[in-house]
Amino acid sequence: MEKKSIETKRNTKSHLKTLTRNGRVKKLRTTRRVVKYGTAGFVRNIWLSIAATLVMTITLLILGLTVVANIVLSQTADSIRDKIDITIFFKPQTEDGILLEAKEIMAKDSNVKSVEIANSAEEYQRFLEENTDNEKLMEVLADEEMQEIMINTMQSTMRVKVKNVDNLDSVRNIVEDNELFKANLDSEKEPTYDVNRTEIATITSWANIAKNGGIILGIVFLVISILIIFNTIRMSIFSRREEIKMMKLVGADRHFIRGPFLVEARICGMISGFIASTIGYVGLIIFAPKVVNYGVDMSAITNIVQSEWIIAVYIAFITIGMIIGTFSAKLAIRKYLH
Amino acid sequence: MILLDNVTKIYPKDSEPALDNVSLHVDPNEFLFIVGQSGAGKSTLLKMLTKEENPSSGKIIVGGIDLDYVKKRHIPHYRRRLGVVFQDNKLLPSRTVYENVAFALEIAGMSNKEINRTVPKVLDLVGLLDKAHKFPSNLSGGEIQRVGIARSVARQPKILIADEPTANLDPVTTKEIIDLLKRINDFGTTVLVTTHNDGIVNYLQKRVVTLDHGKIISDQKGKGVYRLEKEDPKNKRKTMPKVDKRPLHATKTKTPPKKKIIRTI
Numbered sequence: 198m199e200k201k202s203i204e205t206k207r208n209t210k211s212h213l214k215t216l217t218r219n220g221r222v223k224k225l226r227t228t229r230r231v232v233k234y235g236t237a238g239f240v241r242n243i244w245l246s247i248a249a250t251l252v253m254t255i256t257l258l259i260l261g262l263t264v265v266a267n268i269v270l271s272q273t274a275d276s277i278r279d280k281i282d283i284t285i286f287f288k289p290q291t292e293d294g295i296l297l298e299a300k301e302i303m304a305k306d307s308n309v310k311s312v313e314i315a316n317s318a319e320e321y322q323r324f325l326e327e328n329t330d331n332e333k334l335m336e337v338l339a340d341e342e343m344q345e346i347m348i349n350t351m352q353s354t355m356r357v358k359v360k361n362v363d364n365l366d367s368v369r370n371i372v373e374d375n376e377l378f379k380a381n382l383d384s385e386k387e388p389t390y391d392v393n394r395t396e397i398a399t400i401t402s403w404a405n406i407a408k409n410g411g412i413i414l415g416i417v418f419l420v421i422s423i424l425i426i427f428n429t430i431r432m433s434i435f436s437r438r439e440e441i442k443m444m445k446l447v448g449a450d451r452h453f454i455r456g457p458f459l460v461e462a463r464i465c466g467m468i469s470g471f472i473a474s475t476i477g478y479v480g481l482i483i484f485a486p487k488v489v490n491y492g493v494d495m496s497a498i499t500n501i502v503q504s505e506w507i508i509a510v511y512i513a514f515i516t517i518g519m520i521i522g523t524f525s526a527k528l529a530i531r532k533y534l535h
Numbered sequence: 536m537i538l539l540d541n542v543t544k545i546y547p548k549d550s551e552p553a554l555d556n557v558s559l560h561v562d563p564n565e566f567l568f569i570v571g572q573s574g575a576g577k578s579t580l581l582k583m584l585t586k587e588e589n590p591s592s593g594k595i596i597v598g599g600i601d602l603d604y605v606k607k608r609h610i611p612h613y614r615r616r617l618g619v620v621f622q623d624n625k626l627l628p629s630r631t632v633y634e635n636v637a638f639a640l641e642i643a644g645m646s647n648k649e650i651n652r653t654v655p656k657v658l659d660l661v662g663l664l665d666k667a668h669k670f671p672s673n674l675s676g677g678e679i680q681r682v683g684i685a686r687s688v689a690r691q692p693k694i695l696i697a698d699e700p701t702a703n704l705d706p707v708t709t710k711e712i713i714d715l716l717k718r719i720n721d722f723g724t725t726v727l728v729t730t731h732n733d734g735i736v737n738y739l740q741k742r743v744v745t746l747d748h749g750k751i752i753s754d755q756k757g758k759g760v761y762r763l764e765k766e767d768p769k770n771k772r773k774t775m776p777k778v779d780k781r782p783l784h785a786t787k788t789k790t791p792p793k794k795k796i797i798r799t800i
Binding site: 205206208209210223224226227230237238241242439440442443444445446447448449450451453 | 585587596599600601604605611612613614615617619621625626627628629638639641642643644646686687
């Protein structure tokens with residue numbers, strides 16, 4: 198009896214070995230068929246396919262918009278921050294040598310991005326340039342004597358741009374402790390780090406909101422979109438659950454059953470990616486110039502849109518669409534494969 | 536070809552076993568009817584042969600394969616060795632008749648050349664060659680069932696299992712389907728058919744196994760060995776078919792019984 202059982206076990210194993218043998222040609226053939234049936238399924242269930250594609254297009258557009266908004270906001274905030282400098286006022290008629298020496302001291306600080314100096318004459322020129330529209334002032338300054346008084350009383354300046362606007366202690370320390378600075382600073386005019394403090398704080402908080410909010414919004418939209426797409430695909434699969442059951446009963450393996458659904462979802466993702474990036478591209482071309490008028494920095498985005506990088510954007514959108522489609526379809530069909 | 540040895544199946548939520556110590560041996564090239572009222576255990580038996588369900592105890596060997604050793608990943612490959620005809624015409628609605636039959640061959644990894652050679656032959660066998668490119672929604676019930684049979688025999692399985700293949704069909708179509716199954720059996724395929732249609736059982740006069748309450752209560756061959764009694768809709772399993780109650784070993788003879796003994800239990 199035991200001998201017979203061992204023989205049956207051996208027979209079974211040999212039968213199963215023969216059955217499961219699957220050559221490379223067979224695998225290739227199966228893959229080709231999976232793609233064929235996936236494509237046919239997409240066409241034959243065209244209304245469900247259109248619905249899934251539309252949902253995915255909207256999702257990708259929202260995702261794209263979130264990314265663009267994040268980049269634009271961060272960049273706008275950065276460019277505003279970049280315009281902020283700390284102005285340190287030296288006594289009028291401070292010698293250029295002293296100013297240069299002070300510049301060298303300030304430039305050595307690790308938080309300092311750049312230092313610009315201007316003597317009284319240069320400051321006067323700058324003052325003139327800033328006020329060219331003020332005719333009355335120009336009339337007064339046309340007088341040579343007046344000009345001389347202005348140059349003699351104008352402070353020389355040092356404009357410092359820093360890497361981290363939140364921490365100005367090192368700059369403050371130099372200004373307050375360095376002997377050269379102490380000896381030549383204009384006592385009547387304080388450096389402007391306090392004047393810009395609120396502005397700096399506001400911009401910093403905006404930049405942080407843009408960055409963190411963008412990331413959170415992006416994740417929220419991604420989860421919502423996956424849920425929507427997952428449900429759309431699940432609806433499609435639910436309506437075909439009998440088909441799946443039949444496939445299993447006639448001996449189709451998981452790959453053959455799941456494959457066409459994954460192909461359908463990937464086609465949806467591909468088309469959605471293409472449509473979403475085209476809409477985004479056209480939208481940016483139309484709306485970017487209008488937004489720029491409001492002082493928003495769109496340079497990074499327009500640079501991408503107007504260069505060959507746009508191809509990479511298309512590829513990225515199509516890939517993301519395919520990944521979302523595959524993930525949702527896998528999740529949706531899992532239940533019916535067990 | 537098929538061996539069931541003391542097979543018992545108890546579903547977790549049921550107190551009574553769906554199959555109770557069932558032992559059955561089916562020879563190669565045999566035509567076997569499995570009959571019984573609803574809930575007798577016919578479907579459970581077939582589900583275990585197709586490995587949809589596993590027995591709670593006992594052993595099942597199909598075509599030399601001990602189903603105990605068939606792991607989950609082997610199931611699709613095992614099922615490809617069987618031909619299965621379903622009661623509810625499980626066809627792929629979005630594929631044509633031709634594609635439905637070809638599907639059974641595609642999943643086995645056959646080449647297009649082989650498929651194009653085999654499918655027309657099989658469709659010709661079931662008389663549907665002219666409807667090869669129609670969709671299931673454009674076919675009659677009998678035609679759909681014939682497509683199901685064509686699909687199940689396309690891979691030339693050694694065993695064909697048909698679960699109530701004539702349910703919901705008119706008498707003429709029923710006879711056509713049974714004749715078709717008989718022809719397939721004549722080609723050398725072992726055929727198992729579950730039914731509660733006494734007409735087709737008596738028409739073919741093949742071996743009949745009667746199940747009731749999960750037990751084999753009769754196993755014999757010949758005309759009139761099974762007669763359907765109307766089911767009591769209130770209590771399906773309490774009403775039993777009328778059967779010949781001779782001992783099982785006495786029914787293994789090839790000759791039909793001389794005297795019909797029909798008793799009501």
